[in-house]
Structures are given as C-alpha cells and as structure tokens.
Amino acid sequence: xxxxxxxxxxxxxxxxxxxxxxxxxxxxxxxxxxxxxxxxxxxxxxxxxxxxxxxxxxxxxxxxxxxxxxxxxxxxxxxxxxxxxxxxxxxxxxxxxxxxxxxxxxxxxxxxxxxxxxxxxxxxxxxxxxxxxxxxxxxxxxxxxxxxxxxxxxxxxxxxxxxxxxxxxxxxxxxxxxxxxxxxxxxxxxxxxxxxxxxxxxxxxxxxxxxxxxxxxxxxxxxxxxxxxxxxxxxxxxxxxxxxxxxxxxxxxxxxxxxxxxxxxxxxxxxxxxxxxxxxxxxxxxxxxxxxxxxxxxxxxxxxxxxxxxxxxxxxxxxxxxxxxxxxxxxxxxxxxxxxxxxxxxxxxxxxxxxxxxxxxxxxxxxxxxxxxxxxxxxxxxxxxxxxxxxxxxxxxxxxxxxxxxxxxxxxxxx
Numbered sequence: 001x002x003x004x005x006x007x008x009x010x011x012x013x014x015x016x017x018x019x020x021x022x023x024x025x026x027x028x029x030x031x032x033x034x035x036x037x038x039x040x041x042x043x044x045x046x047x048x049x050x051x052x053x054x055x056x057x058x059x060x061x062x063x064x065x066x067x068x069x070x071x072x073x074x075x076x077x078x079x080x081x082x083x084x085x086x087x088x089x090x091x092x093x094x095x096x097x098x099x100x101x102x103x104x105x106x107x108x109x110x111x112x113x114x115x116x117x118x119x120x121x122x123x124x125x126x127x128x129x130x131x132x133x134x135x136x137x138x139x140x141x142x143x144x145x146x147x148x149x150x151x152x153x154x155x156x157x158x159x160x161x162x163x164x165x166x167x168x169x170x171x172x173x174x175x176x177x178x179x180x181x182x183x184x185x186x187x188x189x190x191x192x193x194x195x196x197x198x199x200x201x202x203x204x205x206x207x208x209x210x211x212x213x214x215x216x217x218x219x220x221x222x223x224x225x226x227x228x229x230x231x232x233x234x235x236x237x238x239x240x241x242x243x244x245x246x247x248x249x250x251x252x253x254x255x256x257x258x259x260x261x262x263x264x265x266x267x268x269x270x271x272x273x274x275x276x277x278x279x280x281x282x283x284x285x286x287x288x289x290x291x292x293x294x295x296x297x298x299x300x301x302x303x304x305x306x307x308x309x310x311x312x313x314x315x316x317x318x319x320x321x322x323x324x325x326x327x328x329x330x331x332x333x334x335x336x337x338x339x340x341x342x343x344x345x346x347x348x349x350x351x352x353x354x355x356x357x358x359x360x361x362x363x364x365x366x367x368x369x370x371x372x373x374x375x376x377x378x379x380x381x382x383x384x385x386x387x388x389x390x391x392x393x394x395x396x397x398x399x400x401x402x403x404x405x406x407x408x409x410x411x412x413x414x415x
Contacts, residue, residue, distance in 0.1 A: 155216065161314040164214055165243040168310070171207045172269050172278045175287045178203075184283040191286075200224065200267050200280050203287055204245070208313070216316035220327060225261040229322040233309040242272030245308050246293045250300035257299075261325055265300050268293055270307075 155161075178198045179191040186192060198206060201224040208219040220226055228247050235244065248266040252259070268279030268290070275292040293305065312318070320327045 155314070155316045161311065164211075164314050165241065165310070167211060167214060168207060168243045169269070169271070169278075171210055172203065172287075175203060175206065176289075178280075178287045180280050180283055180285055198280055198287055201227065203278075203280055204267060204269065215313055215318075217313075217318045219318060222327060223260070223264075224267040225264040225325070226320070226327050227267060228262060228264050228306065228308065229320045229325055229327065230318050231308040231310060231312055232321040233311055235307040235309050237275070237307060240270045240272075240307050241309070242270060244270040244310055246270055246277060247306040247308060249304040249306060250297070251302050252300045254299075266297075 175196075175198060178196050179185065179194050180199055181197050182192060182194070204224075204227060205219055205221070208215065212218045219230075224247060227245065231245065240246075246268045247264055249263045250265045251263060252265070266279075266281070268277040268281070270293075271278055271289060275294070277290050277293045278287070279290065280287045281290060281295065297303070
C-alpha cells in the first residue's frame, strides 16, 4: 500500500488534481479488497479446522466478522480521504464558446473635454514660447547697445585716439615715392612698371584700408568728396592736428573735365609741422612731403581750403553727414560694376587681347559676320538701299549686278 507522501506527490505532479485523487482512492480500495480476501481465506481455513465442532455457530460468527471488517475498512477509507488535501481545480474553458467583451471609448463629452484641454495646453506653450522670444530679443538689443556704448567709450579714449593718429601718419610716410598714375609716365620710365599707383584720395583710402581693424570700419571706394562728407568737424589752420585732412574746393579750367561733388578736387594730410602736408599733388609726381598746403595748379582755379578733423574716424564712425549725397555702397558682385579702372575690367581686356593674338581667325570671322549683318540690313531697308545705290559711283563690271539687285529690291518693295 502506498504511503501518504507518495499519494500527495502523485496528486500535485499533474495540473488535473481531481483525476489523480480518484486514482489514489481506487488504488486504496483495491488494496483493502485484496487484504479482506486474504483475511477471508484465513478465516475459512480456521472454520474448516473447526467444522467438526458446531457448523451453525461458525457460520454466524463468520458473517458477523465480515460485516464488522467491511464497516471498519469503509471507515478507514473515509478517514484517509478526509485527511487528503483538496487540490485546486482549474476549470477548463470550452473551445467552442468565446467570451464576449467590449471596449469603452468614453462619451463624446469626455473626448471634447480632452481635446479642449490638449488645445489649451498647446496654446499655452505657444504663448510662453512667444514671450520667451520677445524677452530674448530685448536682451540681445540691450546687449548690443551696451557693447556699442563700451566700444564708443573705448574708441573715444583720448590716449587711444592720439596713438591711432600717429599710426595713420606713419602709414602715410610708408608710401613715400609711390607714383601718381601710370598714364603720365612713358614706358622708358622706371615708374611706369611700378606695382602701385596712388593719387591724392588714393593715398588716404589705402592707409585707411591698411588700418581698417584699428579704426573699426572699412572706408568706401569713393574720392575726396566722399571723405569730405564723412568728416563733419571743421577746423582752422591754427587748430589742426597731425593726421587731419586739408580739402581744396576749386573749378576746373577744362569744361570737359568731370565736375566733382562740392567741387572737391584735391586732398592732403596735415603733417603737424607748420603748414607742411603729405600727399600726391602732381601728375608726374610721387607721394611726398610738401612745405605748404598752398600751391598754384594748372588744372583748376579759385581754390578754397577746408580744414577737417579726423576725430570722427578715430571714434569708429564713417558715414555720410550730407543730406544731398547718401553715398550708397556698390554691388558686391564685381561683374556688375561698370568702372573702366577696375582690376576686373583690366583682366577682361587683357584676356581679350590674348585671345585675339592666339586666334587671329576669330577676328576675320567677326568681320564677316558684320558684313553679313550690314547686307541684311540693306535688304530689309529698300529705300535706304535705293538711296545708297543712287549716290554710289559705278563699279565697272559690277554695275550690272548692282542694277539687277536694285531692280529686284524695287520689285520687292512694290509688292
């Protein structure tokens, strides 16, 4: 007969605990029945031995003993079943039937409320972002204003302005000996092959370009009239300082000469040693020191001198203070500039010359195209052609051809 531990293990080893329980009970019944059969055989043997005694009494005792043994066995089985633990029964789902379910999406009012809350949140985020942008822009403007103030205070430092004046003057001395312009020199002169040429305003513009980082700006590409409009502080000869500019207003002798704005024709740099100046004055001259700013010119007359301070430039300010002339910057595209003195124009002309030298056949083709264009223009202008043919002298053998052409042109014009 199996023990209780083995019975429990057989019960819990499988998920269907109820079937295992019934198997254990059946095994227990079989064991009890086998034991009862053995007991019955032993009783029969005992009864056979005592049969010689009293048969009726033995039969009654045997029936009573079997009944008592059966009742005791049933009681033991019941007790054993009561002691066994009740296993957890898992109900098996029927495969044919499926459980019904539904999903609750909420009411329309709930959906509307959630959408409104989401929209309110997004609008609130947008508003906060817009306020952040406005605040950031204000902060940037404030920082720029402070930076400009600091820069102006730094630039307006008198010690710094004086040192920058000296730098400006020393840079002007650096270009001593540079010729005025190539066209006033011959090829035999050494100045003709100079790498640099500077006229009166070209000297000032070149020095300002070299010191553009120190001044804090880049001066415009115009002449002395533009410089005059950017320096509003007027001085006298006694109050002039080294580095200030002397402008000359005059009228050209030649009527074909280009008229300058404000009639500004010349500019020089004040040296600071009496009336001496630095500049490029003569056409066949060079950048040098002159003993006086006063001189007689062969190109213009009626001179008027204007003494201007460069403190405006030293403070980092370079703009036109003239209401008549705004002096707008040119386009950044070099190809759009129509200046015959531009380096790009020079390169283009040199390239054209090289192409013509390398390919002389192109020149002949161009001439042929021009002749064809002229002949086509004559054909499309019959009246002009007829007039030319009347005024033109006869060409001998080609007179018949011209007459035929004129007749054809007349007929075409009549049509």
